[in-house]
Amino acid sequence: MAVILSSPSGAGKSTLARRLMAWDDTLRFSVSATTRAPRDGEVEGEHYYFTDPEEFGRMIVAGEMLEYAEVFGNHYGSPRAPVEEALKAGRDVLFDIDWQGTQQIKAALQGDVVSIFILPPSIAELERRLRARGQDAVEVIAGRMAKSEAEISHWGEYDYVLVNEDLDATEAVLRGILTAERMKTTRQPWLTEFTRGLATEFKERQP
Template sequence: MKRKGLLIILSSPSGAGKSTLARRLMAWDPSLRFSVSATTRQPRPGEVDGTDYYFRTRSEFEAMVAAGEMLEHAEVFGNFYGSPRGPVEQAIAEGRDTLFDIDWQGGQQIKQAMGDDVVSIFVLPPSIAELDRRLRTRGQDSEAVIAGRMAKSEAEISHWAEYDYVLVNEDIDRTENDLKTVLTAERMRRERQPWLSDFVRGLNREFETR
C-alpha cells in the first residue's frame, strides 16, 4: 500500500517563520528529506558535498540545466543554485516526501516541472509590524539588511495567491499543527495511492465469487 511521494514547497518572506516550521516538520516526521541544492559556489569550511550542497563547476551546472536535470535554478550573487531532478524523482517513486525551502520563483518552476506531485504552502506574518519586529529580534542583520529584507517581502507576499495553501503564522505552535494537517491530508489524496486500483479490483472479485 505504498503511496507516491510528495514535493512540499514551503515559502514565506524572511522572518515569517518558514525555517522554524521546516525544522519542526522534519523533527515530526524523520522520513522527510530536505532537498539538497546544487551550486557553483565554493564549499565553506565543514560543508560536505551531497549533504550540504552538490558542489559543481559552472560548466557542470550549465550542462545539467541543458540536459533537463534541474527542476529549478537561478543565479544569485554570481553563483548558480538549483534543485537536481534525479534525487527528487527517486524519492517520489519510493514514497518519500521532499521538502523545499525556496522562494516563489523557484516554486513556480518546480510546479511547472512536476505538476500534481507538488503541494505549495505560503506562510504569511500576522502583520508587517510583527514581521519587522521578528527580523530585529533575531539580532542577525544590520539596519540596511533588514530594510532590504522588508522591501523584498512586499514582492514575495504579492504572490500568495499562487500557492495551494496559505497559513498566517500568528502562533508558531498552531501554524505547525496546521502544516501537519495539510501534509497528512495531501498524503491521503486518491491520486497519490496507486495501490487503490488493484485493491478495489480485488474487492470486486470478492463480490463475483460470493
C-alpha cells in the same frame, strides 16, 4: 509528491520545514545548491551544496536543476537527480523555496506538487524576527524587507496560505495538510487493486 513551503524571509518557513522533517522521517528534504559562502554552523550537503558560479552555470546548461534563481547577488537552485530519485522511491520531497522556484517546480514535475505559502502576522513582526535571528547585517535585513512586499504579492498562486502567528499552531495545520494530501485517491494507486479484491469477495459470497 513535492511539498513546497514559501514565505518572505523571516516568516518561518525554514523552521517549519525542520519541524515537519522531525515529525515525519520519511520526508526527504531537497537540499539546495548555492553560490553563497557558508554561514557559521552550516554543513555541506545538509544545509546546502556550496558551489561556485561556474559549476552552478554548468548544471543549469546541463538540465541538472529543477529550479534556480538569483537572490541578493547569489544563486540558488534545486538539483534534479536526488529529487527524482526520492519521488521514484515513493518518498515525499520537501522544498524550502521562493515563488519563482515554485513556478519552475510546478512546470518541471507536472502535477504532483502541493504548494504552501507562509505569511507573517504583520510586517513589523516580520522585521522583528529578521533582526532577532542575528545572522544578517542591517543593510541585508533592509534588502530582505524591501523584497518581502513582492514575495507576498504571489500568495494567490499557492494551494494553501497560512498566517504564522504561532509556530505550534501553524505546524499542526501543516501536518493536517500533508496527511490529507497523501490520502487523495490519486496518491493511493494501491486502492484500485484493493477495491477489485473487495469486489471479488462480494462475488464469492453470492449463493
